[in-house]
Amino acid sequence: AEFLSVCDKIAPMVEEALAPLIGTEYGAAELCMGADNTPTERLDKIAEDIILAVFRSRKVCRAVLSEEAGLVTDIGGESGLAYLDPVDGSFNAGAGIPFYALSIGLSEGGVMTAGYVRNLANKETFTAIRGKGAFLDGRPIRVSKKAELNISAMSIYARAPEMISLLEKGMRTRRGRKLGASALELCYVACGRLEGFLDLRTTLRITDAAAGMFICEEAGGIVTQPDGSPVAFPDDVCAGRPLLAANPVIHAKVSEILR
Ligand code: IPD
Numbered sequence: 079a080e081f082l083s084v085c086d087k088i089a090p091m092v093e094e095a096l097a098p099l100i101g102t103e104y105g106a107a108e109l110c111m112g113a114d115n116t117p118t119e120r121l122d123k124i125a126e127d128i129i130l131a132v133f134r135s136r137k138v139c140r141a142v143l144s145e146e147a148g149l150v151t152d153i154g155g156e157s158g159l160a161y162l163d164p165v166d167g168s169f170n171a172g173a174g175i176p177f178y179a180l181s182i183g184l185s186e187g188g189v190m191t192a193g194y195v196r197n198l199a200n201k202e203t204f205t206a207i208r209g210k211g212a213f214l215d216g217r218p219i220r221v222s223k224k225a226e227l228n229i230s231a232m233s234i235y236a237r238a239p240e241m242i243s244l245l246e247k248g249m250r251t252r253r254g255r256k257l258g259a260s261a262l263e264l265c266y267v268a269c270g271r272l273e274g275f276l277d278l279r280t281t282l283r284i285t286d287a288a289a290g291m292f293i294c295e296e297a298g299g300i301v302t303q304p305d306g307s308p309v310a311f312p313d314d315v316c317a318g319r320p321l322l323a324a325n326p327v328i329h330a331k332v333s334e335i336l337r
């Protein structure tokens with residue numbers, strides 16, 4: 079809870095610093111290569127610097143695994159590893175599309191204990207604490223109860239051959255919604271705006287997914303590999319995994335199709 083309140087202090091600072099950069103070429107300019115082997119944009123770097131500075135001053139954890147900086151070990155806290163994506167959906171932020179988020183997950187001894195995902199454009203804040211459920215702006219959320227694929231909305235990421243094979247296997251959903259910030263899309267599954275999220279590209283990393291997966295699970299969602307087997311992300315900003323997150327009924331149906 080203390081961790082989440084520090085996140086709540088940080089979010090407005092990041093929003094304020096990013097405001098003049100959103101939807102600008104200056105903000106989206108690539109400064110260098112990030113630890114995750116994708117370019118760091120100016121807005122990523124500015125957000126990350128603010129967050130790490132507050133983490134250090136509050137000694138919120140022992141270390142941070144961050145998308146741009148990699149493993150940061152001088153935070154000063156006694157325990158806890160935080161998974162940080164300062165801006166998930168950088169393309170959206172640079173393009174001025176209001177769907178990009180600050181994503182922070184906390185783990186203790188290898189077990190996720192808290193998750194914080196904040197849409198920095200509209201301030202919607204998704205949180206979860208282990209065993210206590212998930213929340214949107216402080217109100218409890220649950221995954222949707224829709225049970226049929228033909229009335230479902232899903233976010234599906236796949237390259238051409240994977241997409242062809244999906245269609246060949248008969249996978250059809252009513253509405254495709256590919257929104258461009260996986261942390262938030264996982265939270266949209268958590269609160270029932272989407273029935274599911276499927277990424278077959280093996281490019282999703284722990285920094286993108288840790289907080290959103292945890293929030294989704296605390297809201298009653300099931301998160302696994304696409305075939306339904308358990309998913310384990312290594313503590314490595316470069317290691318990508320495929321992922322399926324959905325309400326339990328849709329999860330069973332999709333993983334069955336993909337097995
Ligand atoms: C990206 C977003 C996007 C997903 C990509 C990620 P970034 O993160 O989560 O939705 O499709 O795989 O890399 O680069 O904007 O932090």
Ligand code: CA
Nearest residue numbers: 163166167286
């Ligand atoms: Ca990301």
Ligand code: CA
Nearest residue numbers: 145163165166
């Ligand atoms: Ca990012």
